[in-house]
Amino acid sequence: MTKKHRENLPISPDDFMHEFMRFKRGSVTRRHFLGVTGLGLATAVMSRIPGAFSTAAYAAGELGTKMSIATWPNYHDPATFENFKAATGVAVEVNVFGSNEEMLAKLQAGATGWSLFVPTNYTISTYHKLGLIDELDLSKLPNFSAATENPRFTKEGQIDGKTYAVPKNWGTTGFAVNTSKIKTPMKTWKDFFEVAQTEADHRAMVHDYQLTTIGSALVALGFGFNSIKPDELAKAEELLIKVKPHLFAINSDYQPGMRATDAWMTMCWTNDGAQLNRDVPSIEYILGTDGGEIWTDYYAIPKDAPNKAAGYALLNYLMDPQNAVKEHIANGAPTTDSRVISLLPKEIVSNKIVYPDEASLTPLEFGAAVTLTDPGRAELMARFKSA
Amino acid sequence: MAVSAENKRRLVTAALVGPAAVWLFTFLVLPFTAVVIFAFGERAPEGGYQPAFTLAQFANLGARSAAFANTLTLAPIGALACLLIAYPVAYYLAIKADQKYRMFLISLIVIPFWTSMLVRTYAWMYLLGARGIPHLLELAGIGDVRLLNTPGAVLLGIVYGYLPLMILPIYVSLEKLDRRLLDASADLGASPLSTFFGVTLPLSLPGVMTGVSLVTILLLGEYLIPQLLGGGKVFFIGNALVDLFLQSRNWPFGSAIAVTLVVVVVAVLLVAMRIAWRVSGTRQVDLI
Numbered sequence: 001m002t003k004k005h006r007e008n009l010p011i012s013p014d015d016f017m018h019e020f021m022r023f024k025r026g027s028v029t030r031r032h033f034l035g036v037t038g039l040g041l042a043t044a045v046m047s048r049i050p051g052a053f054s055t056a057a058y059a060a061g062e063l064g065t066k067m068s069i070a071t072w073p074n075y076h077d078p079a080t081f082e083n084f085k086a087a088t089g090v091a092v093e094v095n096v097f098g099s100n101e102e103m104l105a106k107l108q109a110g111a112t113g114w115s116l117f118v119p120t121n122y123t124i125s126t127y128h129k130l131g132l133i134d135e136l137d138l139s140k141l142p143n144f145s146a147a148t149e150n151p152r153f154t155k156e157g158q159i160d161g162k163t164y165a166v167p168k169n170w171g172t173t174g175f176a177v178n179t180s181k182i183k184t185p186m187k188t189w190k191d192f193f194e195v196a197q198t199e200a201d202h203r204a205m206v207h208d209y210q211l212t213t214i215g216s217a218l219v220a221l222g223f224g225f226n227s228i229k230p231d232e233l234a235k236a237e238e239l240l241i242k243v244k245p246h247l248f249a250i251n252s253d254y255q256p257g258m259r260a261t262d263a264w265m266t267m268c269w270t271n272d273g274a275q276l277n278r279d280v281p282s283i284e285y286i287l288g289t290d291g292g293e294i295w296t297d298y299y300a301i302p303k304d305a306p307n308k309a310a311g312y313a314l315l316n317y318l319m320d321p322q323n324a325v326k327e328h329i330a331n332g333a334p335t336t337d338s339r340v341i342s343l344l345p346k347e348i349v350s351n352k353i354v355y356p357d358e359a360s361l362t363p364l365e366f367g368a369a370v371t372l373t374d375p376g377r378a379e380l381m382a383r384f385k386s387a
Numbered sequence: 388m389a390v391s392a393e394n395k396r397r398l399v400t401a402a403l404v405g406p407a408a409v410w411l412f413t414f415l416v417l418p419f420t421a422v423v424i425f426a427f428g429e430r431a432p433e434g435g436y437q438p439a440f441t442l443a444q445f446a447n448l449g450a451r452s453a454a455f456a457n458t459l460t461l462a463p464i465g466a467l468a469c470l471l472i473a474y475p476v477a478y479y480l481a482i483k484a485d486q487k488y489r490m491f492l493i494s495l496i497v498i499p500f501w502t503s504m505l506v507r508t509y510a511w512m513y514l515l516g517a518r519g520i521p522h523l524l525e526l527a528g529i530g531d532v533r534l535l536n537t538p539g540a541v542l543l544g545i546v547y548g549y550l551p552l553m554i555l556p557i558y559v560s561l562e563k564l565d566r567r568l569l570d571a572s573a574d575l576g577a578s579p580l581s582t583f584f585g586v587t588l589p590l591s592l593p594g595v596m597t598g599v600s601l602v603t604i605l606l607l608g609e610y611l612i613p614q615l616l617g618g619g620k621v622f623f624i625g626n627a628l629v630d631l632f633l634q635s636r637n638w639p640f641g642s643a644i645a646v647t648l649v650v651v652v653v654a655v656l657l658v659a660m661r662i663a664w665r666v667s668g669t670r671q672v673d674l675i
Contacts, residue, residue: 105633108435130433202533208619210634249536249618262517262535373433378635379450385630386454386622 067310068093070103070117072297073253074272077330084317090310098252099209100372107132107302114302115311118168121156121296122211122367128159133300135162140312143319145339153296153336156366165298166319169333171270172356172364173212173293176254180282181264188290189220193239195265197246205266206240207252210381211367212267212293213240219291226368233380240384250385258283269295274332274353285353287360294364296336419649425642434636444643451644454627457613459651461538461623462606465545466553466599472546473553473598478587480554481561493558496551508544508615515540515616536618544612549605553598560594561587589666596663603659604652624648 073096081092095114097103100123106112108130119127127133138144144166146154157165175192181203184195196204206213215225217236227233244250248263257263258276268276273285299318301311317323321339328335328344334354335341341349349355371377429439448455480492499507513519515534524532534540564587572582610625619626624644631641 099634101636102633104434105636108433108636126433244620247618247620249620251619256512257516260513260516260518375430375635375637378434378637382627382630382635382637383450385619386451386627 063088063090063310063313064307065089066091066093067115067307067314068095068113069314070095070097070106070112070114072097072118074255074275075118075331077327079330080318080323080327083323084314087317088310088313090313092314098207099211101210101378104132104372111304112302113306115305115307116299116301116314118297119165119300120367121298122369123372124156124165124298124300125159125369126372127300128164132303133164134303134305134308135164136166136301137312138163141166141316141319143316143321145319145337148338150336150338156296157298157300165300166315167336168297168299168318169271169328169331169335170294170296171333172287172361173216173267173269173295174273174285174287175216176258176266176268176273176276176283176285178258178261178264178280178283181261186286187288189216189288189292190290192265192267192288193217193220193243196243200265201246203248203262203264204243204246205249205251205254205257205263206243206247207254207267208250208385209252210377211371213250213384214377214380215293215367215371216267216288219288222290225291225293225365226371228370228374228376230376233376237380237384240380241387244384244387269333270354271331271333274351277353278332287356287364289360289363291363291365294361294366296366297333422642422645425638426646428639428642430637430639434638436638439639444640445647447640448643448647451624451627454622454624457622458607458609458624461541461545461621462603462609465542465549465606466602468542468546469549469553469602470595470599473550473557474595476550477554477557477561477591477594481558481564482587496554500551504548504611508548508611511540511544511547512615515543535616536620538617538621540616541613541621544616545606545609548612549602552601552605556597556601557591557594560591560597564590592666593663596659596666600656600659603655607648607652607655 067090069092071094075096076094081094085091100120103117103119104123104126107127124133138146146163149167153167153170157163157167175186175189177186182195182199184191184199186192186195192204206216214233214236217239218227218232219225221232221235221239223229223232223236227236249257251257254263254266254268255272255276258266259280268285270285273283276283277285299315301308301315305311318327321337321343324335324337324340325343328340329348332354335344425436426444427440427442428436429441429443431437476496480489484492512535515521517535519534521532521534524530568586568590569582572586573579577585608625609623610629613619613621613623613626628641628644628648631637631644
């Protein structure tokens with residue numbers, strides 16, 4: 001039996017009301033009604049769009065359809081989240097931040113919606129003290145292997161023998177220099193701030209992040225990276241305000257500027273340094289011989305996470321060495337897990353940006369917990385930016 | 388019991404005004420009260436707010452004087468720049484343009500608003516960056532020009548972003564203009580120029596004031612354009628607020644600045660309203 005051509009057209013408002021009244025009178029079945037009016041198809045389509053219709057309560061153990069992660073710019077292989085979605089059906093929304101302070105501010109304000117986030121080593125004791133993160137249930141993370149982790153990079157995730165965070169990767173904070181534009185050889189943070197005012201006038205970037213911007217200025221002046229001494233901070237402020245008119249920007253997302261050659265020099269983390277050098281070989285990554293930062297980024301689960309089940313599932317997925325290798329290759333930062341190192345291509349393990357020799361790490365310091373909450377550093381950074 | 392006509396009228400009024408009043412109370416009065424309470428408090432040791440009653444935050448406003456100065460100069464300059472460009476455009480649209488194409492031309496002005504401001508500002512970042520216009524200028528032999536992250540780029544972003552908000556109110560006031568007044572002016576021997584200054588301009592001033600106050604007030608809270616086109620170096624009050632809430636986590640100081648900003652906005656509105664009343668000789672002027 002052939003269908004009339006009209007039957008393939010979308011239903012008109014009059015026909016819809018006609019069918020609706022017939023349905024109400026009981027003269028057609030629900031199935032006929034949904035089919036004829038197109039509502040059945042619409043419902044089927046809408047139910048596949050997360051959030052379009054609220055689904056019924058999940059049965060125990062189900063992961064839901066979406067979760068959200070808070071992390072850093074250029075920090076993951078986008079394919080990771082696509083693959084995770086293909087494997088579990090959970091869509092991952094990625095929130096990108098420029099500083100740990102900003103993450104803390106959001107968590108303190110409450111209800112962030114994150115089910116997983118990526119805090120840096122020096123913040124975890126404060127998160128624990130403020131009751132913002134949960135102890136991790138390691139039985140839900142079979143892919144995590146404490147035995148193959150390097151304790152140098154894991155110890156700040158543990159408090160009183162309990163694990164609150166597991167490491168994503170470690171790295172350093174140095175600076176990236178486009179050597180096709182800047183000819184002055186540079187080795188130290190002192191060089192960085194000098195060249196920023198001369199050869200790289202209006203071409204240098206500093207982070208929009210107190211830890212590294214103030215820390216590097218302190219190091220350039222011969223003080224400790226983590227100092228909170230008022231007289232040393234005052235000298236750092238003086239240096240930063242002197243440099244400010246010469247800067248291109250104060251921004252933690254510096255890759256676009258460096259790639260477009262708007263900026264020729266920037267404070268830089270290992271992973272961005274490796275990505276920039278891979279794509280633009282004239283951009284070199286330099287560790288200050290006078291000091292600087294070494295860091296570990298961790299994964300933790302916020303206490304108010306709306307979808308802890310999915311948070312654990314994604315974390316476990318990321319801890320799988322096969323997935324961690326792909327993340328490593330895309331992101332560029334060194335791993336804390338020896339299982340991952342053994343799977344990496346040789347050119348990555350021998351890359352001196354990613355795995356520098358021990359001697360160049362010696363002058364570097366881990367960030368100290370006190371810098372996160374010190375009002376003096378917070379206010380210094382704000383004054384520098386609003387000067 | 389019968390409801391008297393007077394009571395019935397009151398009930399209807401309450402039913403009509405009620406939802407708006409509830410909305411205003413929930414989304415304006417309540418949050419603003421919280422902000423005022425925060426402004427008299429102290430920063431907790433780990434950041435945030437702890438109760439206190441101190442004026443210290445207000446006494447410290449000078450620490451953000453540069454942000455206030457930037458905002459209070461760039462907002463009026465930006466509004467003036469918008470006005471100088473918007474008036475001829477609105478005049479053309481309302482008086483000169485062919486009726487047939489008028490809606491099309493207006494939609495050209497409105498359509499960019501359908502795209503996120505963030506996306507459009509990023510497009511400007513690319514255009515002003517080394518791979519955009521400066522690259523073309525270099526090819527043309529004009530040399531090494533830096534456009535991105537300069538005060539000029541911020542001003543350009545402001546004009547670009549806020550121009551439609553200036554054009555539309557001026558267009559509306561010019562469009563309502565009674566054309567017979569223009570004919571009368573011409574009949575009485577006025578030159579086109581004196582007709583413009585004697586008739587058209589004064590009658591469009593309510594629209595101009597609406598546009599200027601709308602753009603100025605929004606600019607006082609601007610944050611995105613200085614951040615993206617100014618490289619985070621040209622600090623507005625909006626940026627200071629974001630910084631205080633998200634980086635320093637000094638809610639009380641941020642609240643004190645927010646309260647001060649609201650006072651400034653109200654003052655700007657009152658002054659603008661006075662001027663509008665005076666020039667139009669009536670109190671029937673809608674500013675917003």
